[in-house]
Amino acid sequence: MSIGIGIIGCGNVFPAYMRGLAQYDEVRVVRCSDIIPERARDGAAAYGIPRWGSNEDLFADSDVEIVVNLTPVVEHVGVSRAALEAGKHVYTEKVIAMTSAEAHDLVRFAAQQNLTIGSATDTFLGTWGATAKHLVEENVVGDLVAASACFAHNRVEVRHPEPEPFFQPGGGPLFELGPYFISALVHLLGPVAEVSGKTRIGAPVREVKTPGRVGDRIPVEIPTHSTALLTFETGVIATAVITFDVWASEFPHRIELYGVDGTISVPHPNWYDGDVKFARRPDGWDDKWEIAPSIGSAPAAAPRELVRGPGVLDLARSLEGGRHQTSGQLATHVLDVLLAIQESSDTGDVLKIASPAAQSQNL
Numbered sequence: 174m175s176i177g178i179g180i181i182g183c184g185n186v187f188p189a190y191m192r193g194l195a196q197y198d199e200v201r202v203v204r205c206s207d208i209i210p211e212r213a214r215d216g217a218a219a220y221g222i223p224r225w226g227s228n229e230d231l232f233a234d235s236d237v238e239i240v241v242n243l244t245p246v247v248e249h250v251g252v253s254r255a256a257l258e259a260g261k262h263v264y265t266e267k268v269i270a271m272t273s274a275e276a277h278d279l280v281r282f283a284a285q286q287n288l289t290i291g292s293a294t295d296t297f298l299g300t301w302g303a304t305a306k307h308l309v310e311e312n313v314v315g316d317l318v319a320a321s322a323c324f325a326h327n328r329v330e331v332r333h334p335e336p337e338p339f340f341q342p343g344g345g346p347l348f349e350l351g352p353y354f355i356s357a358l359v360h361l362l363g364p365v366a367e368v369s370g371k372t373r374i375g376a377p378v379r380e381v382k383t384p385g386r387v388g389d390r391i392p393v394e395i396p397t398h399s400t401a402l403l404t405f406e407t408g409v410i411a412t413a414v415i416t417f418d419v420w421a422s423e424f425p426h427r428i429e430l431y432g433v434d435g436t437i438s439v440p441h442p443n444w445y446d447g448d449v450k451f452a453r454r455p456d457g458w459d460d461k462w463e464i465a466p467s468i469g470s471a472p473a474a475a476p477r478e479l480v481r482g483p484g485v486l487d488l489a490r491s492l493e494g495g496r497h498q499t500s501g502q503l504a505t506h507v508l509d510v511l512l513a514i515q516e517s518s519d520t521g522d523v524l525k526i527a528s529p530a531a532q533s534q535n536l
């Protein structure tokens with residue numbers, strides 16, 4: 174099989190998808206589009222994509238079976254819905270939508286049309302996801318009690334050419350970084366049942382340092398620091414710090430799973446690979462870490478080079494009968510958790526999260 178892909182949105186993350194998807198024979202990018210036509214033209218020329226044009230051209234192209242939606246967050250629902258209406262399967266960048274109602278509607282609409290919708294983040298499909306999940310399933314550190322995750326900063330105003338949206342509704346650490354951590358935790362621990370959170374704005378104005386933009390100032394419109402307490406359906410309790418306000422820290426920027434007999438340490442989920450370590454309860458005082466033999470596969474990448482695409486492949490394989498791991502249901506559950514962190518902070522309430530299994534039965 175070689176399934177035709179159409180990419181909408183030829184901006185910052187587009188090259189990472191082109192580098193990643195080029196590694197798989199099962200998919201081929203046949204067309205791209207962008208609201209700024211020159212971006213689609215230049216993207217097609219740079220990566221040898223046969224056709225480019227408007228979104229409407231892309232929807233009308235019968236070779237496009239899966240639309241990959243790489244537009245900004247505020248555009249996700251409109252573009253994904255239009256693609257589904259055109260009879261295309263959809264893979265959308267994170268987050269799937271900005272509201273829970275929109276996300277649930279999209280997933281329901283896709284099911285009604287007999288189409289599949291999937292969503293980033295997909296990094297748990299790489300080696301660390303398979304390796305850590307195997308350790309959990311093999312009960313290597315005993316029953317799990319708790320977990321912690323810390324994602325401090327992505328230095329967006331230092332590196333991004335257009336950092337403004339990161340400090341406006343649709344951006345912020347919860348939507349920008351949160352999906353990696355919550356998807357990873359749900360992959361390893363199962364669904365979240367209960368959420369409480371606290372968020373706040375740190376610096377009210379961000380100073381841009383990106384070359385060409387040095388000296389620009391961005392008023393911050395949304396919380397940039399969040400701390401969450403998540404209780405999973407299994408009873409595991411996780412703490413997560415997701416923030417743009419910590420410039421340096423010696424917290425492990427990893428996920429740790431604490432079992433009654435030891436700890437599993439999982440690498441930063443922005444990437445597909447990295448060592449998974451575990452340490453069993455020691456007899457003495459010293460922790461004794463072992464690196465777990467790596468299982469599964471990750472796209473080839475130069476260190477730290479941004480490569481994306483396994484989630485698109487996951488969707489393509491699901492159309493051939495494979496299990497769909499980066500599903501719309503997962504993305505909707507992750508979004509519900511992220512929104513609940515904010516709502517809990519606003520209201521002071523501890524919020525229950527509807528089980529994704531129960532919701533799937535209503536599709």
Ligand SMILES: NC(=O)c1ccc[n+]([C@@H]2O[C@H](COP(=O)([O-])OP(=O)(O)OC[C@H]3O[C@@H](n4cnc5c(N)ncnc54)[C@H](O)[C@@H]3O)[C@@H](O)[C@H]2O)c1
Pocket residue numbers: 181182183184185186187206207208209212228243244245246248252266267268293349481
């Ligand atoms: N997975 C990752 O590692 C990763 C990294 C960066 C960004 N992202 C996500 O990818 C998405 C895009 O981010 P980006 O940094 O590439 O943004 P960007 O602003 O650089 O690019 C978005 C592109 O979409 C185009 N566009 C906007 N609205 C459109 C529409 N209605 N129809 C067609 N084209 C439209 C813009 O002209 C632009 O070229 C966001 O959802 C972001 O959260 C993911």
